[in-house]
Every structure is written in structure tokens, then in C-alpha cells.
Amino acid sequence: MERSHDTYTLQGVPVLSLAEQFGTPLYVYDAAVIVRQIKRLKDAYSASDVRLKYAAKALTNVSILKLMRKHGVGLEAVSLGEVFLARQAGYAPVEITFTPSGVDFSEIEEGVAQGLAINIDNLSTLRKFGEKYKGTYPCGIRLNPNIMAGGNIKISTGHSNSKFGISVLQLQEIQDLMKEHGIRIRGLHIHTGSDIKETEAFLKTAEVLFDTAKHFTGLEFIDFGSGFKVAYREGDVVTNVEDLGARLTKAFNEFCAQYGRTLELWLEPGKFLVSEAGTLLTQVNVVKPTPTVTFVGVNSGLNHLIRPMMYDAYHHIVNVSNPAGKEAVYTVVGYICETDTFGSDRPLSEVREGDILAFKNAGAYGFSMASNYNSRPRPAEVLIVEGQPKLIRAREQQDDLLKNQVIIDL
Structure with missing residues (x-):
């Protein structure tokens, strides 16, 4: 304004x-500000094969979702209702990542039936997924890195006492379920919270992801979530997305070279795109x-x-x-x-x-x-x-x- x-x-x-x-x-809502924020992130991560997935829970109006899709932004949904709205906005199932938390397994089944990219955030659901789909439908894993980050405990989601994700300390249990049921893991996902202003917090999370990813073969993407801090008042310290983009893509590309294949780098901005x-x-x-x-x-x-x-x-x-x-x-x-x-x-x-x-x-x-x-x-x-x-x-x-x-x- x-x-x-x-x-x-x-x-x-x-x-x-x-x-x-x-x-x-x-x-x-000012569409020009949303488009500006999209461009900032795309430019900041241009050194990698970056895919933006708008975290729809921030603002779900169908016209806003249509604007996101028009400018090449995919979508991250946490409910079947958000998936429904995304489809109304023209999103194809392949463009939608579905990362619900603690839902009945029937929602996962519906996500598979629609052809969504599924991320699983608990061992119980992963077991049921493996028992039903074996290796016929790949999924992603949402990990909990045991890192406290974010502007408020209510929006910090990656610490050890958070309900979100499967702890990286339970890696062996993930691998046991994969072996038992032939589960194919196509990507690793992480989201440590919101209003994170320190570049180092993101890079620390990336190190955990890279170290964990070494234990998985055939990955297609690594999803770093989001949580970028925006300014609410004059003088607020915000996430320097340009600096973070340069440093994270450098580390990501180095990891891909060690891993032996080029992966997609996914981000899930929500507040960063629509708040201002x-x-x-x-x-x-x-x-x-x-x-x-x-x-x-x-x-x-x-x-x-x-x-x-x-x-x-x-x-x-x-x-x-x-x-x-x-x-x-x-x-x-x-x-x-x-x-x-x-x-x-x-x-x-x-x-x-x-x-x-x-x-x-x-x-x-x-x-x-x-x-x-x-x-x-x-x-x-x-x-x-x-x-x-x-x-x-x-x-x-x-x-x-x-x-x-x-x-x-x-």
C-alpha cells in the first residue's frame, strides 16, 4: 500500500x-505484489532446478490459486478441501503435493486415487501405505529434523516435541518398512516452522536433509518447505532470500554431485508470497x-x-x-x-x-x-x-x- x-x-x-x-x-489483495514475490524466489534459486509449491493454507481463494498457477507455481495442500479448491483453479493432480498431518488413512487413499504427490508424516501411515500399495505408488517422507526454528512456538514445527514429520532419529524404522513392503520413496520433505529469519537455520536443516538423503536411492526431489520471515513493521529483520538462495542452491548442487544425479529443489512458500x-x-x-x-x-x-x-x-x-x-x-x-x-x-x-x-x-x-x-x-x-x-x-x-x-x- x-x-x-x-x-x-x-x-x-x-x-x-x-x-x-x-x-x-x-x-x-495486490496481484502485482504476489507476482513480484514469485519472481524473487525464482531468481534467488535459479541456479537449481527449483519448483515452487504454494502452501495453499495461507490463502485459499480460487482466484489467488489461479494467479499462482498462471505464474508457474505448483501447490502444496494439507487437506482434501484444499485439493478440491486447487482443482477448481485448474491444477492437475500431478501439480499438487498432498502433505496432511494426522489424518485418517482414507484421505491418503483419496489422494492416491486422484493421482496426487503424497508426503507421509508418520510411521503408522507409512506402514498402512506400504501394506496397501507396496511399490506401485511412490511417496515422499516428511521428516522432523529436531531443530527449533521460527518466530513463535505455535508456528515452530521441526523441533523434537512437534507433532509434524517422522523424526530423523527413526530413520532405521523408515528403512525397515521400505524393505518389508517394497515402498518407493521419491522425495524427502522438511518444514521447520514460520518466520525464520536466520539463513543459518535453513542451512542447518539442509545439512540434516542431505545427510538423511544419502540413505535413500532413487530420490527425485528434496523439499525444503519454507518459513521465510516477512516484515510486519518498519525495521523488522527478514529472511534474505537472495543470500539464502545462493547459499542453499550451492550446497544443494554439491549434494546432487555427490548423490550422482540432479534432483529437483522444492520450496513451499505461503506467507512469503501473499502476506504483503x-x-x-x-x-x-x-x-x-x-x-x-x-x-x-x-x-x-x-x-x-x-x-x-x-x-x-x-x-x-x-x-x-x-x-x-x-x-x-x-x-x-x-x-x-x-x-x-x-x-x-x-x-x-x-x-x-x-x-x-x-x-x-x-x-x-x-x-x-x-x-x-x-x-x-x-x-x-x-x-x-x-x-x-x-x-x-x-x-x-x-x-x-x-x-x-x-x-x-x-
Whole structure:
């Protein structure tokens, strides 16, 4: 979101005009930012046979998925629902990697029936997979490297106490199942968490992967997951994807030379591709001074953007209605009937009832984690493509709250 002549714009489109045209609360995504982020990763890893697999859970709108596919990005799904949406966006099964966690084996069977690339993350499922498919359908293995990395324990997924992946310490058990059932392993997958800013953490994980990969023959890919840190506030330290790309591809190519064949290098960016592209627009319902704090209550809440309450995440907030107003300190809260804070003690240009506030970096895990809590409808979504705003999800209405309810006579 850029500021031009005291007007905040997205691809030249005034933000206030979007709020007026489509109403609030409103999620707005800038397609140009997504395309820019795709290009950055492709350029950073151009020295290898890189394959990007968008982690769809970050933002699953079908129009966003179509944009990803248009620009040569595959898809990583963690549920059959995400697979369904991907197919609606035009993805072929071969372009979809399916890496669910702790699901019933019937979901794996459905993934095989559809022809997806399957990654298995526990020994029980691997045993069932081997018993049913033997060597007829290759799979990948999600490993747990026993490495703590990430910006928050809730989004760290590669440490020893994480539910995700098969521990690298259980390598012998994997090999025993492979031998017993003739299982063909086509790739190794790892994902240690999100908001990882240190290049060394990624390289340490790569070393674990390379060391483990030596015990497998016939691999086709190594999947390094993602977790790249993006900036939520000015001065944030972020992942230097260019430096990481140069160093990781060098190490990867050296490993491939030792392994004796050129493998594909897979990445699963989610937040990195869509976070900065998203803005949540809200309207100020009430300005409420108290003896200790001035609250700004907006027409949204944790039901639309749960990250601040769930992860203590920071989202920069801008008063786009009064950019030249005198600055004051406010605590911005939602309309949900419990503690529902977007940001405490935030310096904002003077806020008045009716003003439009913009929450930046709201593209990832915003709408995709939204709910109908407090029986409130979910927002509309708009995608700006080449300067043209396009509605990609209609705003829910109260009647939608009754969908799938069965009202019985009592």
C-alpha cells in the first residue's frame, strides 16, 4: 500500500474508493505484489532446478490459486478441501503435493486415487501405505529434523516435541518398512516452522536433509518447505532470500554431485508470497476515551483476523481517512465479545468515528483463518489486477449463517 498525495493507494487505486465501492470489512489483495514475490524466489534459486509449491493454507481463494498457477507455481495442500479448491483453479493432480498431518488413512487413499504427490508424516501411515500399495505408488517422507526454528512456538514445527514429520532419529524404522513392503520413496520433505529469519537455520536443516538423503536411492526431489520471515513493521529483520538462495542452491548442487544425479529443489512458500499483498480495511465504529487509554473499536475482530490474538502478531495499522491528522496514541480493538485487541498503544493520525483503518500484511492467514464467531458474517475479498479491482468473494449475509443448519421442531 503506497501513499500518494495524502491518498493511500494499491496499484494506483485509492483505498478509500475500495471501501466505498465494496464496503467494510474488506480484504484486498495486490496481484502485482504476489507476482513480484514469485519472481524473487525464482531468481534467488535459479541456479537449481527449483519448483515452487504454494502452501495453499495461507490463502485459499480460487482466484489467488489461479494467479499462482498462471505464474508457474505448483501447490502444496494439507487437506482434501484444499485439493478440491486447487482443482477448481485448474491444477492437475500431478501439480499438487498432498502433505496432511494426522489424518485418517482414507484421505491418503483419496489422494492416491486422484493421482496426487503424497508426503507421509508418520510411521503408522507409512506402514498402512506400504501394506496397501507396496511399490506401485511412490511417496515422499516428511521428516522432523529436531531443530527449533521460527518466530513463535505455535508456528515452530521441526523441533523434537512437534507433532509434524517422522523424526530423523527413526530413520532405521523408515528403512525397515521400505524393505518389508517394497515402498518407493521419491522425495524427502522438511518444514521447520514460520518466520525464520536466520539463513543459518535453513542451512542447518539442509545439512540434516542431505545427510538423511544419502540413505535413500532413487530420490527425485528434496523439499525444503519454507518459513521465510516477512516484515510486519518498519525495521523488522527478514529472511534474505537472495543470500539464502545462493547459499542453499550451492550446497544443494554439491549434494546432487555427490548423490550422482540432479534432483529437483522444492520450496513451499505461503506467507512469503501473499502476506504483503493483503490489506484488511475496517471502519471505526466508536472512539472510546477512558481514564487510562483511548480505544478505537472497528467493525471487525478476531473472527476476521485472529493472528494478533492467537500469535501475538503485529500488523501495522494506518488511518487512511485522515493521513494528515495530529498523531495520538490508541488501542485498536474489535467488536467480538471478549478480549479482542488488534494493537495496543499505537500512534495513529487522529481517529474519528467513521474513519477507515487499514491493517497491512494481512494476506496470509487472515481470511483463511476467519470464522463466524459471534455469528458474524465473513468479509468480502477483492483482487487488484493491473489496476482493476475485481470482487473474488462476495460478502457473507446473515442468511448464510443458516447454511447447513437443520432446524427441527421442538
